[in-house]
Amino acid sequence: MIHYRAGLMDGVSLEMEKWRAVLTGMGHSVEIVAGNSCPGVDTTIPGIEYNDGQNLALNEKLYEKGEIETRELLEEIRERSEGLLRDFERELSGFDLLVPNNIWSLGWSLPAGLALYMYARDSGKPFISHNHDFWWDRPYYSSPRRGVVEILERYFPPSLDNISHITINSISAGDLLRRRKLHATVVPNVMDFAQPSWTSEKNLQLRRLAGIAENDVVFLQATRVTERKAIELAVELVARFNTLSRVLKGRRLYTGREFSGRAHLVLTGLTEKQALGYRKKIDALASKLGVNVVDLSNRCSQSQKEFFQSYSIADIVTYPSILEGWGNQLLEAMFARKPVALFKYAVFKSDIEDSGLSFVDLGDSYVLEGGLAKIPDEVFDGAVLNLVDLLFNRQKYLAATENNFSTGSEKFSYETLAGILRELLSNLKAEASKQTGRR
Numbered sequence: 001m002i003h004y005r006a007g008l009m010d011g012v013s014l015e016m017e018k019w020r021a022v023l024t025g026m027g028h029s030v031e032i033v034a035g036n037s038c039p040g041v042d043t044t045i046p047g048i049e050y051n052d053g054q055n056l057a058l059n060e061k062l063y064e065k066g067e068i069e070t071r072e073l074l075e076e077i078r079e080r081s082e083g084l085l086r087d088f089e090r091e092l093s094g095f096d097l098l099v100p101n102n103i104w105s106l107g108w109s110l111p112a113g114l115a116l117y118m119y120a121r122d123s124g125k126p127f128i129s130h131n132h133d134f135w136w137d138r139p140y141y142s143s144p145r146r147g148v149v150e151i152l153e154r155y156f157p158p159s160l161d162n163i164s165h166i167t168i169n170s171i172s173a174g175d176l177l178r179r180r181k182l183h184a185t186v187v188p189n190v191m192d193f194a195q196p197s198w199t200s201e202k203n204l205q206l207r208r209l210a211g212i213a214e215n216d217v218v219f220l221q222a223t224r225v226t227e228r229k230a231i232e233l234a235v236e237l238v239a240r241f242n243t244l245s246r247v248l249k250g251r252r253l254y255t256g257r258e259f260s261g262r263a264h265l266v267l268t269g270l271t272e273k274q275a276l277g278y279r280k281k282i283d284a285l286a287s288k289l290g291v292n293v294v295d296l297s298n299r300c301s302q303s304q305k306e307f308f309q310s311y312s313i314a315d316i317v318t319y320p321s322i323l324e325g326w327g328n329q330l331l332e333a334m335f336a337r338k339p340v341a342l343f344k345y346a347v348f349k350s351d352i353e354d355s356g357l358s359f360v361d362l363g364d365s366y367v368l369e370g371g372l373a374k375i376p377d378e379v380f381d382g383a384v385l386n387l388v389d390l391l392f393n394r395q396k397y398l399a400a401t402e403n404n405f406s407t408g409s410e411k412f413s414y415e416t417l418a419g420i421l422r423e424l425l426s427n428l429k430a431e432a433s434k435q436t437g438r439r
Contacts, residue, residue: 001130002033002092002116003101003106007040009269010224011189011328012132015168017304019099022417033091038150039303045087047080048103048112051273054080055109070147070255077151080111081118086121097428098127104157105131107141114151116157120216126428127163128181130187132325134172136179145428157182164428168326169347188351190417191331193409198336201311206313210266210294215257217391218264219240220314220338221436222307222329223321225271225297229276230287230343230373233320233362237341238265239289240384248388253315254397264292265318266279268300268310281372311336315391320362321345322373327352334408337401339390341383343375355411358400360386 001016017040020030031042035049046052058076092098098120104327111228120127135141135152143149157165157180165184167173173184212218219238223229241263249261265286271279286293296372300310311317317333320343327348333355344353344364363379390397 001030001099002103003114004034004048005036006032006034007036007038007304009304010337011325013040014304014328015130015132015189016101018192018414018417021192022190022414022421025414026418026421027103031095043091045084045091046085047084048109050108055111058111059108059271062107062145062148063140065144069350070145073145074147074426077110077114081114084111084115085118088115092123092125095125097425098125099130100127101130102132103133104129104155104257106138107135107152107156110151112157117155117160120158120160120163124162126431127160128424128428129157129163129165131157131165131167131172131176131184131415133293134175136175137323146213153179164424165433166424169351171347171350172325181330185420186351187417187420187424188412189326190412190414191335191408193335193405193413197333198309206296206299206310209299210264210296210313212264212266212294212313213260213262215253215260216262217253217259217315218265218266218313219341220266220268220311220317222268222311222314222317222332223277223319224273224275225267225282227371228321230320230322230366231267231282231318232372233343233366233375234265234318234341235282235286235289235291235293237318237320237362237383237387238263238291238382240380241387242290244384244388248392251392253391254394256394259392262292264294266294266296266308266313268296270297278371281370285372295381306333308336311338314338316341316360316387319343320373322366324348331408331412334404334412337405339397339400340404341387345422355407356403357407358403360390417431 005017006013016032033043034041035045037044061073100116103116135156136150159182165177165182166187167184168189170185173186176182176184214266221231221234245261248259251259253259300307311332317338318341319329322345323344324345324347341360341362343362360383361384363375366373366375397435
């Protein structure tokens with residue numbers, strides 16, 4: 001499996017680890033190839049690293065208006081592609097099956113995508129292009145240069161007989177068929193619902209270290225800080241909950257403890273470099289609305305284990321994303337048995353909502369004001385009432401969280417993924433035999 005980065009807390013890294021666990025359980029030997037070097041990465045190719053300086057500089061020229069001529073840019077792409085092709089030929093020759101993740105669906109590194117296309121074309125090896133997100137859904141990739149757009153439209157993702165495609169939702173599968181005439185298998189994100197609980201005594205100490213009392217309420221935002229996560233909606237949700245805190249103080253929470261009247265928004269995901277301006281807006285909004293934001297990202301980003309364990313400090317998980325390919329944090333909340341306050345993003349409505357999950361509804365429509373998402377007051381009002389009903393009623397709290405855990409175990413488990421992969425690999429084997437027969 002190949003990606004720009006791995007072993008981290010981003011959705012693609014997490015999903016590759018799940019694939020590795022399932023495929024290993026099926027008897028396969030699996031390695032992860034990435035541009036960064038950290039635990040979880042077996043082979044490092046520095047030239048494809050997500051924050052590679054040369055690629056960042058190239059992207060500025062590709063996707064922003066500038067003086068440099070398109071011809072010069074295309075020559076730079078060609079030269080870098082040839083260098084990366086040599087890296088791929090050296091590092092990938094020993095593998096039977098290659099699964100690039102997002103390298104052919106996003107335009108983050110045109111040289112890496114083109115080099116991998118050339119390697120696939122020349123080697124004839126079977127590839128499964130795991131397409132989590134597509135460039136046409138991201139405004140960032142709206143290049144003003146026609147030559148760049150033509151590369152994206154022709155090679156991202158590419159069409160070769162030895163490349164199979166998968167998407168993580170039905171909307172993307174439809175877009176891929178319409179735009180590129182490529183058929184894709186839909187493989188949802190999954191979770192190991194059979195693993196031990198993430199709760200631990202060490203983890204519960206996080207509350208005390210962060211100055212959060214046992215009878216405070218914690219809203220957990222367990223995502224990276226970036227615009228499409230719409231964290232401003234979580235800030236405002238906490239602020240509106242706070243308006244009721246005075247009358248709720250002293251009432252017994254679902255835990256049996258008397259509510260202190262204090263609520264906190266805890267962040268455990270890192271702020272992307274490209275989102276530093278957005279983070280300033282979030283902090284300013286929290287200050288304006290009197291919301292206490294506790295940033296535990298440095299502590300919780302040390303390892304995937306620590307990141308997952310942070311869920312045990314939560315009373316409710318906020319998931320107000322306005323754009324998601326599927327939704328790892330939703331699965332994590334389901335496994336951790338925490339209720340979710342959720343904006344109904346498009347893929348949730350198309351692929352997940354009918355599964356029967358319980359959630360605090362933040363609606364499905366928004367407007368942008370000053371670069372921040374806004375939803376109607378009446379939607380917030382309904383969400384806060386639903387929140388209060390859950391947090392101060394143990395029976396309802398447990399019923400909602402147990403329902404979500406059971407739904408996840410049945411429909412989004414490792415067993416679900418294993419069944420899909422068995423069929424996918426069987427089809428690849430059959431196709432390979434057919435090709436051999438033709439020769």
